[in-house]
Amino acid sequence: MNAWIWLLIAIVSEVIATSSLKATEGFTRLGPSIVVMVGYVGSFWCVSQTLDTIPLGVAYAVWSGVGIAALAVVTVVVYDQKLDAAALVGMGLIIAGVVVLRLFSETSLEG
Numbered sequence: 001m002n003a004w005i006w007l008l009i010a011i012v013s014e015v016i017a018t019s020s021l022k023a024t025e026g027f028t029r030l031g032p033s034i035v036v037m038v039g040y041v042g043s044f045w046c047v048s049q050t051l052d053t054i055p056l057g058v059a060y061a062v063w064s065g066v067g068i069a070a071l072a073v074v075t076v077v078v079y080d081q082k083l084d085a086a087a088l089v090g091m092g093l094i095i096a097g098v099v100v101l102r103l104f105s106e107t108s109l110e111g
Contacts, residue, residue, distance in 0.1 A: 003053035007062060010046035013039045014067050019074045061101060065094045 017039025023032035
């Protein structure tokens, strides 16, 4: 499978796990706790599948940057949290950085 697909799966898995943390109520609820643990293990495993092709720094930058932005969207939709202008600008810069890295960095082109 393409390394960038593995990275996308890792991001989705991490976002699901992180967004489920609140529902664990301090890991006292079994179902959400299992979702968190399986999500994080799956995410790390999927990231590891990318590292033969995508350099570690690039994979981690994309994984964390896209994950941050996606999780912010989830918190707005699921938990009705509000984002101020600074948060939106900051996330925009993260996304712009990932786009620049992926489209223009020769390091990123190894994948």
